[in-house]
Amino acid sequence: MTTTYAALLRGINVGGSRKVPMADLRTLLTGLGLDDVRTHLQSGQAVFASGHGDEESLAGEIARALEKRFGFGVDVIVRDHAYLRAIKDACPFPAAELEPKQLHVTYFSAPVTPDRFAEIDQGAYLPEEFRLGDRALYLYAPNGLGRSKLAEHLSKPRINKGVIATTRNWNTVVKLVEMTGA
Secondary structure (H helix, E strand, O other), X not given: XXXXXXXXXXXXXXXXXXXXXXXXXXXXXXXXOOEEEEEEOOOOEEEEEEOOOOHXXXXXXXXXXXXXXXXXXXXXXXXXXXXXXXXXXXXXXXXXXXXXXXXXXXXXXXXXXXXXXXXXXXXXXXXXXXXXXXXXXXXEOOOOHHHOHHHHHHOOOOOOOOOOXXXXXXHHHHHHHHHHHO
């Protein structure tokens, strides 16, 4: 039985460094024995099918292959269609009423608890808000991620210590659900 997954690569093709061309990524994933490999945009997401492994082992396999091929480490999170759909469906914000640039999901490599975010006074950042989900954080940033003071605080290393965290805008969240569901 095969499962369709999305691989979320963190921190590639940003600011002119850590380049991973999508054609090369597709070739690399196909070379690992993964099927129906497709990429979305240039910002580090690929969809594939696999009949072996699980999310964690696939993420490790892809990360090792990327480092060997490109010479630098790339954090990778792999999630299946059911998870991606559940995250989309569980959004605590009115996604249909918001512009996609206002809503983001940060995917974590492991579960996170509210204690991790206890130091953040959410009231100080209003109207920006965040809510936790299953290995995910939903961020409402009405002026976009680039201007978000809350997003800046949430991305600090001490907040994300011990987990991989990678953020996608709502358009990408929806597209990955569509691509993994096909």
